[in-house]
Amino acid sequence: MxxxxxxxxxxxxxxxxxxxxxxxxxxxxxxxxxxxxxxxxxxxxxxxFASPRSFCSGPLNLPQDSQGPAAIDYRSVLSEDEFHRLANSTIHDLQEKLEEYGDVVELDGFDVDYGNEVLTLKLGTLGTYVMNKQTPNRQIWLSSPISGPSRFDWDHNVRAWVYRRTKANLSKLLESELEQLCGKPVNLS
CATH class of the missing domain: 1.10.1390 (Phosphoglucose isomerase, C-terminal domain)
Structure with a gap:
């Protein structure tokens, strides 16, 4: 010093x-x-003198009364009880269908595990899927070895969990990726 x-x-x-x-x-x-x-x-x-790599290159020029995007109150989208009912039903249904699929594909390291409200699908050297509920957001989160992280919201119109960014359906996304990884089709819907 x-x-x-x-x-x-x-x-x-x-x-x-x-x-x-x-x-x-x-x-x-x-x-x-x-x-x-x-x-x-x-x-x-x-x-x-700020670096050209700084996160903001100039003023935002927002109107004075602008407050940015409004926060979503997820409690108004789904009640907590309804969210748990839908999410638990989806996750348990997926668990059963994935266990049946494991008998068909005969892949080394294939394992389906459900504990502490987290569904884990291990595909040996092909990667691991992790799915869990996010109650405050009323979402199901999925981590995929192919598409990465996704957050699925319940869509009342299509009666399915949908990723808002890509409009992907949770079951359809899993079906597509599992067929791509394991070489055999699966029906999770």
């Missing part, structure tokens, strides 16, 4: 120097001199 104090003192003096003071000498790099001159220039925003 003591070795840093002289350096911090010199930097502090350079930053306090008036704009007319020559800040550059043979001891300073050009980049440091440029930065020190710009910092000591009055009425210059510190954001002027």
């Amino acid at each position: 003591a070795s840093r104090l002289p350096l911090l003192g010199r930097i502090s003096k350079l930053l306090k120097a008036p704009p007319s003071t020559p800040l550059c000498s043979s001891r300073h790099s050009l980049a440091l001199c440029f930065l020190l001159r710009k910092i000591s220039t009055p009425n210059v925003s510190p954001w002027t």
